[in-house]
Amino acid sequence: MSASAEEGGLPTNTVNLVLLRASQINGCGVCVDMHARDARKEGESDERLPRLLADRHRADRASQVGAASMPAWGSALRSEQASGSSWPSAARTSRWRSAVGVRCLGAAYNWEKGRLAPARERDDNVVDREGVIAAMVKVVGRDGVISARDELRTYECDGLASCRAVPGLVVLPRTASQVQRIVRVCYERGLPFVARGAGTGLSGGALPVASGLLIVLTRMNRIVEIDIANERVVVEPGVANLQISEAVAPYGYYYAPDPSSQAVCSIGGNVAENSGGAHCLKYGFTANHITGLEVVLADGSLVHLGGKAVDAPGYDLMGAFVGSEGTLGIATRITLRIVRKPETVRTILIAFPTASAAGAAVSAIIAARITPAALEIMDALAIEAAEAAVHAGYPPGAGALLIVELDGIAAEVDHQLDQVLALCRVQGATELRVAQDDEERARIWKGRKAAFAAVGRISPDYYVQDGVIPRSALAEVLQRIGTLAAERGLRVANVFHAGDGNLHPLVLYNGEAQAAAAEELASEILLTCLAMGGSITGEHGVGVDKKHHMPDMFGASDLDTMQRLRCAFDPAGLCNPGKVFPTPRLCGERPGPRTANPFEAAGLAEVF
């Protein structure tokens, strides 16, 4: 956007104001702060800026103010045209011809010229906070509303601690109908809202919107129904992932997706992020295990998608909802598929001299037509960290560890176990340990699942990356990561779901001084993944963390098409705004009969 603004010949600081306004419409608190900082740096006065920030983060308000300034903007353009200023040429720049662009540019023009929005609009800028609190107390009771500043701070970030925004208000509903009533208040007042489960997400998907609501679903934590005959469990979104497996264990079943945070992360969050885990190589992701959803949409209406039966007629909106990162609505009841515990599980820990050798072993196993339940690799640095933290008893001195888990029919697994051991020996394994009992198996997994947190033992700061590559490119990518890290004098600990090519490089750094370099390295790693034909995220999601990388992976028409779905679910853009997509699509732009925008009215742009 800034490129096209500059292209239009606007002064830098005006561009900052335009971007600031765009971020407000976008509802991205982090971006608003960033552009405000930039504007100050460029000498924007503290007299004007606070007024612009008064309606910060409020998509609807910013839009309304923008819309209200449109008539003035149209006639202003005409006189600017005559005076030869750069505004009309900026307005002709293709980027600003979108409806959002028009509004941003128009609003910024009015600021630049010291015009204020109409008086009525100014009065409305003061959010009726007390009124909203009263409305929420009516819905969920006093103990379900958090409004004190210091308490709100608890919710300022999720697992991505580098992005913070204190929510305007936190509400804790207990039922779907309370969620509906909360969302309806938001809808009527144009307040953005963000749903949050346990807050363990790693991409900032539950980052609050500063002048909106955070709807925390932890009190909706009932397992509604266990239906063993149909292999289904019905739960509320606040139920922890592991609770489901525990609840059905007595019947010989479990819930397959197992993100590392499964002891605390909520199913609602899993649905939002389409969570994976170590065992999705064989069993798939959350999307493959959800059969029904009850969803509160952004206007407060309730819809039911799918159920206990499969293949419901109509569009697979359930499939589209899973993994939409909270931008399409709030799931209030989830029907999921449970699976039989396998007859046998065998876990093998294998040491290799290098991570590349371990990667070669993975390829050999897949080539032998074996689909293990899990295939995990940790490199030397990750092993060191895990050992320091949980004393998993990993072989000392190994360059890399491969964990292979085989499950299924006893006769089949025994056969495959021998094959795997032989293949690993061929690839240069230095030590092979087959877990002899559940305790040993648990110990092997303990080190792996603790690896992220454990890195804190060997480095003051670290950045968790999540990228995907075609599995066969593993050795090449590892080498590239090593080179990139060395160039910046940084260390990278590698932990990955090797079976599906999902890398979790942990970039280690020390304090503010190295933070920028670390972030740059993490970005470079993602670009490497993309260059190999991979993805910018395998399971952590885009959130706010990676939305600026979306254009690296998808073209403008791809992103625009995805947002058509968003427009169908949430045309006002109130539901978790500012996540996933780098720039919003203003809903309601339709082909067919159209009304002239101010540029056309001013005779400055042709329709094309």
Add this chain to the structure above:
Amino acid sequence: MDTEAETMVDTCLHDLAAIVGAEHARQAPAPAGPAGSHAPVVVEPGTVAEVGAVMALAQRQRWRACPRGSGSKLDWGTAPYDCDLVVCTTRLNRLLEHAADDLIVRVEAGITLDALQRALAASGQMLALNPPGAGATIGGILATNASGYRRQRYGTARDLIIGITVVLADGTVAKAGGKVVKNVAGYDLSKLFTGSLGTLGIIVEAAFRLHPRASERRTVILPLQSPVDAAAAIQTLRGSRASLVYDALELQWTAAGGRLVALFEGTEPGVVAQANEALALLASIGPAQVVTGEQEDALWNALDRWPWQQPAAGDLQIGVKVTVPPAAAGAALQAMLQFADAYGASHEVVCHAGVGVLLLGAGAGSPEPLAGLISALRDFVAGDGGSVVVLSTPSEVTLAVDRWGPVADALPLMHRVKNEFDPLGLLNPGRYVGGI
């Protein structure tokens, strides 16, 4: 055809020929689009960009467009109320990339499943999707969400597709997903388009995860005399124990009686152990046996067709898909047979017993009993949250019941989705649920 219409067709052909070449734009000899619609023009783009250009032109001219693959399921869905242009994907039939080491494949949507499987078999791999019927294209299978017995173990198209490229009604070419199995970047449009029956856009490319072909298989069959036995057999095998992992759990029922078929694939020791265990479990119900060789091949070939593909002479034959919670499959089969008898309809049933999906081919001399049968089935599944969808009907038949059945409270949202992707309603108008 009057003169005005002829002129329109001529202009249309001329403009399309400029995009795809004169030999790939022609007047349709016979109805080429979905059953009941009459499209005067057929266009066969050879590249994704050509599909984009054709659709952009169609939108500018407000032509209603109906996507088509091999044409094997044109009788699925309600007949569109109008269709000016059939956009045929059969020339988009390239296998774009098969990364055997990564177990993924990327194809153009017009490639047939048969051709794709042949290419993959050379590497000992398969796309674990096997809907009945020869000649169907990948795009058509995705658009209709067709599936076969392998869904027991591997799920359906939505579980196997990892990336998609579509052309929207306005000619926009858009992709989602990618070519790696694990990927959560952006919305999963692959699932949205799977089963959308050409109403949101034209599927032009897709990427899938693959599975290794097993080296060994065993097929266990149990002949069944009564529907009660059938329900009991399903009950016995379904989720019975952790030592049985089915690659298929099928129940077939014709006028001559029925049989239960269980398939185990994997390594020799694994499949032998499972087949033996299944035989032992079924012994109390009847004489189950392991079939091999030609008999086994013949059995699976027989299952490779929709149960409504061979209507009796003079019968109107409809194809119906019923879904129920998995444990209700046996009861649903019993109800289905009972209702069919009550309405005097001939019937053949294939039931994916492990997942709760039943396919019914029902025939009668007139539409009325068939409509009655559908209504009775809908009443039966209503309490369980299942569905009864009439997939296929002969073009001349109008049933007195809705083909799709109730879609509950999600229908307004589906209309909004349609409206965002195809605001002018030009793609397959009226073919989908709720008149979409």
